[in-house]
Amino acid sequence: MYSHLTVLGRLFNPCLCLVLVHHDLMIIFGRTRNILRSYDRVYISPGYLHSRKPGSSLSTLSRREADKCSKDTERSKGSGPSGINPKRFQYMPIEYVEDLDRYCPGGYHPLQVGDTLDNGQYKLVDKLGYGGYSTTWLARDLKKKDRYVAVKVITADASASTSEASLIHALGKAPSKPGKEIIPSVLDQFWAISPNGKHRCIVTPPARMSLFDAKEASTFRLFQPKVAQSIIAQLIRGVAFLHSEGVVHGDLHLGNILVSFTESVDQYSTSELYKRYGEPEPEAVVRLDNKSLSKHVPSHALAPGWFGICSDNLPQGEAKIILSDFGESYNPPTTVRSFSNTLPWIQPPEARFSDEPLSFASEVWTLACTVWEIFGQRPFCDTFCFTADSVTAEQVQALGTLPGEWWEKWTRRSEWFNEEGELDVKYGACRTVDMRFDYCVQEPRAEAGMEMVTEEERKAFMDMIRSMLVFRPRDRATIQQVLNSEWMRGWGQPALRGGLDRRDIKASLEK
Numbered sequence: 001m002y003s004h005l006t007v008l009g010r011l012f013n014p015c016l017c018l019v020l021v022h023h024d025l026m027i028i029f030g031r032t033r034n035i036l037r038s039y040d041r042v043y044i045s046p047g048y049l050h051s052r053k054p055g056s057s058l059s060t061l062s063r064r065e066a067d068k069c070s071k072d073t074e075r076s077k078g079s080g081p082s083g084i085n086p087k088r089f090q091y092m093p094i095e096y097v098e099d100l101d102r103y104c105p106g107g108y109h110p111l112q113v114g115d116t117l118d119n120g121q122y123k124l125v126d127k128l129g130y131g132g133y134s135t136t137w138l139a140r141d142l143k144k145k146d147r148y149v150a151v152k153v154i155t156a157d158a159s160a161s162t163s164e165a166s167l168i169h170a171l172g173k174a175p176s177k178p179g180k181e182i183i184p185s186v187l188d189q190f191w192a193i194s195p196n197g198k199h200r201c202i203v204t205p206p207a208r209m210s211l212f213d214a215k216e217a218s219t220f221r222l223f224q225p226k227v228a229q230s231i232i233a234q235l236i237r238g239v240a241f242l243h244s245e246g247v248v249h250g251d252l253h254l255g256n257i258l259v260s261f262t263e264s265v266d267q268y269s270t271s272e273l274y275k276r277y278g279e280p281e282p283e284a285v286v287r288l289d290n291k292s293l294s295k296h297v298p299s300h301a302l303a304p305g306w307f308g309i310c311s312d313n314l315p316q317g318e319a320k321i322i323l324s325d326f327g328e329s330y331n332p333p334t335t336v337r338s339f340s341n342t343l344p345w346i347q348p349p350e351a352r353f354s355d356e357p358l359s360f361a362s363e364v365w366t367l368a369c370t371v372w373e374i375f376g377q378r379p380f381c382d383t384f385c386f387t388a389d390s391v392t393a394e395q396v397q398a399l400g401t402l403p404g405e406w407w408e409k410w411t412r413r414s415e416w417f418n419e420e421g422e423l424d425v426k427y428g429a430c431r432t433v434d435m436r437f438d439y440c441v442q443e444p445r446a447e448a449g450m451e452m453v454t455e456e457e458r459k460a461f462m463d464m465i466r467s468m469l470v471f472r473p474r475d476r477a478t479i480q481q482v483l484n485s486e487w488m489r490g491w492g493q494p495a496l497r498g499g500l501d502r503r504d505i506k507a508s509l510e511k
Contacts, residue, residue: 089101089288090287090288090289091285091286091287091288091297092285092286092287092288094283094285094301094303095303096303096304097130097283097301097302097303098130098131098135098301100285100297100301102155103196103296103297103298104196104296104297105156105195105196105197105296106155106156106157106196106197107155107156107157107196107197107296108134108135108153108155108196109135109153109155109156109192109194109196109199110194110195110196110295110296110297110298111124111135111137111153111194111298112124112282112298112299112300112302113125113126113127113280113282113302116142117139117151117153117190117192117201118188118190118192118201120142121141121142121143122139122140122141122142122149122151122203123139123140123142124137124138124139124151125137125138125139125140125148125270125273125280126138126273126280126302126305127280127302127303127304127305128150128206128304128305129304130304131325133154133155133158133327134152134153134154134155134158135152135153136150136151136152136153137150137151137153138150138206139151139203140270146266147266148206148265148266149187149188149203149204149205149206150203150204150205150206150207151201151202151203152201152202152203152204153192153199153201154199154200154201154202155196155199156194156196156197156198156199157197158327159191159197159198159199159200160198160200162200162327164202164325164326164327164329165186165189165200165202167247167326167329168183168184168185168186168326169186171183171242171245171247172185172186174241174245177241177244178237178240178241179234179236179237179238179239179240179241179242180238180241181234181238182234182235182237182238182241182321182322182323183238183241183242183322183323184204184205184322184323184324185204185205186202186203186204187203187204187205188203189201189202189203190203195294195295195296196296205261206261206265207258207259207260207261207322207324208258208259208260208261208262208308208309209258209259209307209308209309210254210255210256210257210258210259210324211231211254211255211257211258211259211311211321211374212253212254212255212257213255213306213308214259214308214309214310214311214314215254215311217306217308217309217310217311218310218311218312218313219310219312219448220312220377220444220447220448221311221377221378221444222311222312222376222377222444222445222448222450223311223312223314223319223374224312224314224316224450225445225450225451225453226316226495226498227311227314227315227316227319228374228375229491229492229494229495229496230316230319230492230495230496230498231257231319231321231374232371232374232375232492233488233492233493233495233496234320234321234496235252235257235321235323235367235370235371235374236367236371236479236482236483236488236492237483238321238323239252239363239367239479240479240480240482240483242329243360243363243479246331246332246333247329247330247331248329248330248331248332248337248358248359248360248362248363249323249326249328249329249363250326250328250329250330250337250340250341250342250363251325251327251328251329251341251342252323252342252346252363252366252367252370253342253343253346253366253370254370254373254374256323256324256325257321257322257323257324257370258321258322258323258324259314259318259319259320259321259322260320260321260322262317262318262320277305277307278305278307280302280305281302281303282300282301282302283300283301283302283303284299284300285297285298285299285300285301312448312450316495316498328341328342332357332358332359332360336357337357337358338351338355338357338358339351339358340358340362340366342366344386344387344388344391345369345379345380345381345382345383345386345391345394346365346366346369346370346379346380346381347366347391348361348362348365348366348473349365349392349395349402349406349471350362350471350472350473352388352392353402353403353405353406353409353410354406354473356473359473360478360479361473361474361476361478362473363479364468364476364477364478364479364482365468365469365473365476367468367479367482368380368465368468368469369381369469371465371468372440372465375441375461376437376440376441376444376445377440377441377444378439378440378444379440380394380398380436380440380469381394381395381398382394382436382440389410389412389415392410393415393416393417394431395471396413396416396417396421397423397430397431397432398431398432398433398436398469399433399469399470399471400421401417401420401421402471403471403472406471407421433462433465433466433469434462437458437462441453456490457487457490457491460485460486460487460490460491461487461491463485463486463487464477464482464485464486464487464488467481467482467485468482
């Protein structure tokens, strides 16, 4: 079973420690620890780690980590800060919070529960998440007292270059097409001044949780089969909509796919919300040198609250998703992008080996990896040490030898393979795509007592995935071909029709 112990093993694996030097990955795995702690709050007796416990299946207000830890979950590196380089490790470590050393000029806004933004309109009531370049807060709109909102507060150095809000606004004005329903709406945007600079703030409706959160809170890290089918269908349709508008999202992963509320939380006052889900529990920030805190850092830090629902308990009728974090989005005809800032194990191989710029086909690769992880338990490239070389080794095991010129560029290939592409015997048997399907999908479903994938669906699903995971971008399926694949027609679209009884979904399905 791919349990939380496996995640912890990754956290403390010596190879992984080298990767964690990258700040974004530090945030990713900090968030993983936060979810593990949340899991403890659900299943361990009260008071063991944290007193905040879920009150019902109406779970989280959490928008994933606000940014690109590759992830913010709310996870926007390409437009990230260029000037933030504070002295490291100035503060006593606090678990499950953002990097406190990034509270510095150009960095995070030093906010706390009870603060207000935009001339008092938005009062912060809880932390929803954080990422490399933002924190996200649950706030009460005091001008419209009947609603809660999510306020994403971007670091000062990243605020000037991000076009996330304007892009989402433009997408909202696009003609209605299938898939548009997963694009979020921007309720408001404004600027906030702090000791660390000027911060762009984006206001959206709060979401229930991310798919990453839901899986990490689950014992088996699986969605029910019909739920997985419905989520995948929505995601493929959403990416097709983006591509039709000339937009590459640039950072597809489970943390950036949010689950919408099916029931409004606006009915609760702040005190009722705390009574139902637990009050925030700030922890004092302490300098390691015992000096007084500067104005650049908050006096207390707050871990994001967890009010989520486990992936295996998510009902099909509540599995409506929203795509978040457009900080890495770009238009290929007008923007040359030669690098990928998303998670290392889902990055397309051309980002490493090709001199051609990334484009729509690059996102098809990342989409395939994301679809795989929604459908099953484990990532397609599942390795303890997420280095570029280890990920490439996983790709070659599953899909065969790289194109000739790429193979020659890969200087460390001999550590895993001979020149014919055969895996060194010390690594055991080569893990093919079919083998990965068995241990990522079929075996975990059997262990969880879930319905197994039929041979007919397996063939259709694998045909779709194989068409997307082709090394040369020009040979990959287009998003329209994926949308029209046998699996989408036979399983994805029917699950969507049967699960989400919403006018917007039904109307777009009829088109």
